[in-house]
Amino acid sequence: MPFCYVASYQSGEDGVVDNGIKIFYRTYGHGPIKVLMIIGLAGTHDSWLPQIEGLTGTVIPNVDQLMAAVDHRDAAAELGGDGDDESGGVEVCAFDNRGMGRSSVPTKKSDYATTIMAKDAVALMDHLGWRKAHVFGHSMGAMISCKLAAMVPERVLSLALLNVTGGGYQCLPKLDRKTLSIAIRFLRAKTPEQRAAVDLDTHYSKEYLEEYVGPNTRRAILYQQYVRGISASGMQSNCGFDGQINACWMHKMSRKELELICSAGFLISVIHGRHDIIAQLYYARKLAEKLNPVARMVELHGGHLVSHERTEEVNQALVELIQASEKKMNPYDWTNIHKKNSGSAVISFKPNFEGGSKLSFMIYILEKLHVFVLYFFSLFVLAFEYLRRGLKSLKPVKVGPALTCSI
Numbered sequence: 185m186p187f188c189y190v191a192s193y194q195s196g197e198d199g200v201v202d203n204g205i206k207i208f209y210r211t212y213g214h215g216p217i218k219v220l221m222i223i224g225l226a227g228t229h230d231s232w233l234p235q236i237e238g239l240t241g242t243v244i245p246n247v248d249q250l251m252a253a254v255d256h257r258d259a260a261a262e263l264g265g266d267g268d269d270e271s272g273g274v275e276v277c278a279f280d281n282r283g284m285g286r287s288s289v290p291t292k293k294s295d296y297a298t299t300i301m302a303k304d305a306v307a308l309m310d311h312l313g314w315r316k317a318h319v320f321g322h323s324m325g326a327m328i329s330c331k332l333a334a335m336v337p338e339r340v341l342s343l344a345l346l347n348v349t350g351g352g353y354q355c356l357p358k359l360d361r362k363t364l365s366i367a368i369r370f371l372r373a374k375t376p377e378q379r380a381a382v383d384l385d386t387h388y389s390k391e392y393l394e395e396y397v398g399p400n401t402r403r404a405i406l407y408q409q410y411v412r413g414i415s416a417s418g419m420q421s422n423c424g425f426d427g428q429i430n431a432c433w434m435h436k437m438s439r440k441e442l443e444l445i446c447s448a449g450f451l452i453s454v455i456h457g458r459h460d461i462i463a464q465l466y467y468a469r470k471l472a473e474k475l476n477p478v479a480r481m482v483e484l485h486g487g488h489l490v491s492h493e494r495t496e497e498v499n500q501a502l503v504e505l506i507q508a509s510e511k512k513m514n515p516y517d518w519t520n521i522h523k524k525n526s527g528s529a530v531i532s533f534k535p536n537f538e539g540g541s542k543l544s545f546m547i548y549i550l551e552k553l554h555v556f557v558l559y560f561f562s563l564f565v566l567a568f569e570y571l572r573r574g575l576k577s578l579k580p581v582k583v584g585p586a587l588t589c590s591i
Contacts, residue, residue, distance in 0.1 A: 185286070186210060186247055188279075193307035207279050207304050208286035210247070211312070213240025215273020217506060218314045222305055222332075224323030224347075225428050226420050228285040229278035230413075234492055235320070238499030239274045246275075274506075277317075279308060281325070283424030285417055296427030298324070298351070298435045302331035309339065318506055320344040322491060323463060324428060327351055327435045334441035337448035342509040344453045344502055347460055347488050349467040351435025357461050366461070379419065380410035387489035389459040442474050451518050452479040453505045455498060457490035476521040480505075 187206040210229055219239060221232045237243045280287040281301055290296065305328060309317060318341045321329030326348035333340045349355055357363035366385050373379040384393060384406055393403040445452075454472040456465050465483065472481045482501045486493035508518055 186245075188304075188308045188311040190304055190307045193310040194303065205282060205288045205290065205304070207282065207288070207308055209277055209279035209308060210245040212236045212242055212245060212276045212278070213274050214246070215275050217272070217274045217510070218312075218317040218341075219274060219276045219506075220305060220309060220314070220317040220319050221276060221278040222301075222319070222321040222325035222328050223278065223281065224321075224325045225432060226284060226425065227322070227325070228280050228417050231322070231489075232276075232278045232491075234495040235499055235502060236276050236278060238495065239502065240276055277308065277312060277314075279305075281328070281428070283427045284420055289421050289424045290427060291423045293427050293430045296431045298327045298331045298431050299335070301328045301431065302335055305329075305332050306336055306339070315339065316341050318342045318344070318509065320346070320502065321348070322346040323348065323488065324432050324435075327432065330437055330441070330445070331435075333448070333450075334437070334444045337444055337450070340448065340450050342451050342453075342505050343445070344455060344505055345468075345471070346455045346491055346498070347457060347463045347468070348454065348471060349463045350437060350471055351432055354467040355432045355435075355463070358464060363461050374419070376411050376414040376419065379414055380407055383410055383414075386462060387487055388493055389457070389485070389487040391459075392486065392493050437471075446475060446478055449478065449515065451505060451509050451513065451515065453482055453501055454479055455482045455484065455490065455501055457486035457488060457493065458483055459486060460488045460490070462488045473521060477519045478515040480518055480520050 186209055188209060190205040190207060208229070213236075221229075221235065223229060223231045233243045242249075282304060283289050283296060305319075309315075316339050319329045319332060321327070321344070323346070326345040329343060329345060330348070333343050357367065366382060369378070369382040370386065373382050384403055388402075388406070393401065393406070395402050397405060452472075452475050454468055454475070456463070456468040458465055469481060472479045482497075484490050484494045484497050491498045
């Protein structure tokens with residue numbers, strides 16, 4: 185099994201904290217261009233398969249191709265070739281974050297943080313012998329990617345942030361009846377079937393799920409695929425789920441960290457689905473603005489798992505990012521922030537109360553009120569979950585039949 189033992193590539197306090205932690209990974213394709221893919225909350229490495237196939241042309245892990253590669257080289261040698269032409273090829277590594285899949289599941293919440301998981305990813309790069317790589321992250325994985333980029337900017341060739349937010353209250357979904365229902369269903373899901381049903385509503389736009397592919401809707405087709413996938417990998421443990429939720433909630437990028445990323449000079453793509461109910465588009469736009477002038481905003485018609493819903497467009501955006509980085513494109517030629525083009529236009533709103541602008545003042549107040557409401561909504565959801573678990577842990581005392589004493 186391909187595992188990276190984190191402590192082997194860390195020293196000092198990090199080595200003590202992460203002693204025994206192992207990260208399960210897979211590599212795909214061959215070539216000088218290295219791409220590290222970091223998945224999000226409750227996701228496993230194979231969530232990246234549509235992008236892996238788009239970049240490498242295969243979804244078969246390299247370890248499974250080893251014997252086939254030997255046979256290929258032998259055949260090529262007989263034909264007078266070396267069978268190892270990797271010019272311009274791409275090698276991808278995708279892995280399970282701690283707390284999910286086949287990777288270790290620490291029991292303490294303090295062992296989960298985007299900074300800690302970014303160090304896991306750096307250890308994996310060291311394990312693979314990759315000095316530099318293009319780093320692509322989705323959702324929580326994009327938060328981890330941001331931390332990695334700020335931690336070791338010299339090792340990042342480019343950065344793709346899919347369906348990302350700034351963490352904390354920004355991770356909370358839109359406050360309406362639909363998303364509240366989804367949140368409660370998600371917390372209550374105990375079987376692969378229950379989890380699959382809620383995942384579909386979480387990951388995809390309603391329009392996409394209702395489309396027919398032959399006689400069946402995408403919802404019916406994807407439901408069966410999700411049940412099989414969750415059954416194969418297993419439901420995420422409570423320790424892993426709580427830990428990863430804690431990592432998202434505690435995540436925050438400081439101004440210094442954002443400045444380190446911008447000053448490093450590598451190009452960034454912020455890719456987001458317009459109908460994402462989990463990671464709201466507004467916060468992705470704000471992050472892209474903070475990463476100006478090295479960032480490009482790519483908005484697509486899709487939900488939280490836009491990488492599956494709009495595979496071709498996402499893959500094209502990733503290829504363009506790699507190509508622009510390899511060509512060392514000027515950031516000002518790359519970015520589309522504050523300007524209109526064929527992609528998208530991002531307009532930064534800054535409240536200006538001079539001149540008695542009542543509209544600006546009202547918009548500003550509403551924005552702050554929205555944050556305030558989301559904060560208390562998050563407290564309600566967390567309190568509800570802890571109360572539910574607390575009540576579940578209380579078991580009634582069994583009382584047997586009364587004893588009679590003879591005097």
